[in-house]
Each structure stands twice: as structure tokens, then as C-alpha cells.
Amino acid sequence: MAKRIWLDGKLVDSQQACIHVFDHGVLYGDGVFEGLRQYAGRVFKLDEHLRRLFDSAKSIRLPIPYSREQLAQAINETTAANELTDSYIRLVVTRGLGALGISPLNCAKPTVVIIADTIKMYSEETYRSGMAIITASTIRTSPAALSPKIKSLNYLNNIMAKWEAIDAGVSEAVMLNQHGYVCECTADNIFIVRDGVVFTPPEESGILLGITRGTVIELAARNEIQVRQVNLTRHDLYTADECFLTGTGAEIVPVTSIDRRAVGDGYVGPVTRLLTDAFRQEVRTPAASPIAAGV
Ligand code: PMP
16 A cells, blocks of 8 residues: 555645545545656656546536646645655545535535556456456436536546446446447557457447547557548447557457457457557656646
8 A cells, every 4th residue: 555645735644644524625526636657757648637527627616726846746745745656646636625505515625636556457367358247227427417527526427337337247338329339448448450440439429538549549540550530339249350558557458258248259459569569668658747847
């Protein structure tokens, strides 16, 4: 477990890193967060993550009491305090300490937490041989209710789908939207490959715009692999040659079975392998970050 946690501007022992029971993050899931990854001492796509955090916060009218530069610095302090160079970083901003009652006006100051720790989402065997997933009957929150672009502290919709995966004895569940089109898994975006072309649901399907998703789209273009962001149905999943999921924690994880049907020939396919290799190389390549450089 992480030794030191960054809490409201100070590094504290993890035993002392507590959130008040009247914090609206606890009472109402009122807040936003980011999951980031540090590889070889560098935080991957730091600027994109901070940008998404500030967009999520702005969308729910939550003023973050630090600048992007200050948060970048705080992330570095947290990884250094835990002597980590390869880590998973969780950055959480809640509405803060309030009173019983939903009004955000009860909360004077947001609570900001940074945790840096190690993470292993799936076994080596899963990355080598692929995993089984199902399609869930729980549909993804409609953008008309709450935009899935907001990475909020309220994951109940996804957790209900995760229960379906657990009940089915698999690791993940794909959620469809209210029109029956494929959205995303409970904490990952989804891609399929058919005849060498990569397909992934578009922004309008109602997904979190994953930063790993964006990286994979870029890497595919760089490798002259066509990517189409179009609505997909269950039929498209069942008839795909390959399938994989993307996320900061999971990275790229191959899927070889959906609803008990083998994807393609049931083995991890060549496009998934190529993109996984390209991704592994990319995360270790230094990228210019104006924020990390304090510009
Ligand atoms: N969709 C959901 C619902 C998520 O929670 C996440 C993050 N775990 C993703 C997609 C992937 O996003 P990213 O690549 O930015 O981690």
C-alpha cells in the first residue's frame, strides 16, 4: 500500500489520510477523478489527463483549488515520496466537507487527494491469451442524463454492469446505449478489428473519451491501419476478427470471447499484437509536456 498520500496540499501517512464522513464525495459521489500511469519516472499523457479532470470539474461546477501546474507538481511529489517510478496515480477531487443535504452550497472547499501506488489489473496469462467478456443488460448512462464524458465519482451504472460480469464468471461487461449500440466496458473502451480495419464506438455513442483510446487511434494511424469511429452492434462484436479493451489501468487487453462466442479463431490477433507492441513502446518514449516542464 502507498505510504504517503497527498491530501489538500500536504503529504500525510496513509493511515492518517482520511476523508470526513460529511464530505459530499462520500455522501453523494459528488466529485471527479483521474487515473494516470507513470512509466519509467514519467507520467504518461499528463496534460490530457489534467485537461479531462478540469473539463469534468467544470461540467459539474466544481472549482478545483489548484492550477494544472500545481497538480502536476503535486503528482511528482507524491510519486517521489513513495519512491515510485512505475505507478498508477489516482487524483480525486470531491465537492468537499458539507452537511447532510444535497446542496453543493454546503461545501466550502473541495477536497483533493492524490494516491500513487502500483497496480496490476490482469494476469500475464490474460494479456497473452485474451479474456472473456459479456454484453450487459445494464445500459450506459444516457448523455441526456449525465454525460459519460464526465469522469465522476459516481460509477454505480458501471458497477451494476460489473456485477453482471461477476455473475457470469468473466472479467468485464460491455454496456450498450439506450439505442442498442455498443458503448464501452465498465472501466475500459472497446475496439474490434474486421478485415484489418479497426472499429470503435464514436463519441456520440455516449462513452468516456479514453486517453488510451486516443493513443491507440493515433498509433493505428501511424502504422497505416484504418480506424473507423462508428456505431457498433452486438452483431459486429460477434462477427469481429479481433477485439481488445483499452484503459489507463488495463492498457491494451485482448478479448477472445464475447457472450461465450469465440472472437475470430479464439486467439489474440495480429492487429491487437501490433498495437499492443506499439503502445508499450509509446509509453516509454519521452514526450514533451508543457505542464510537466512548468510552462
Ligand atoms: N471508460 C470508462 C468508463 C473508464 O472508467 C475508463 C478509465 N478507466 C476508460 C473508459 C478508459 O479511459 P482511459 O484510457 O483514459 O483510462
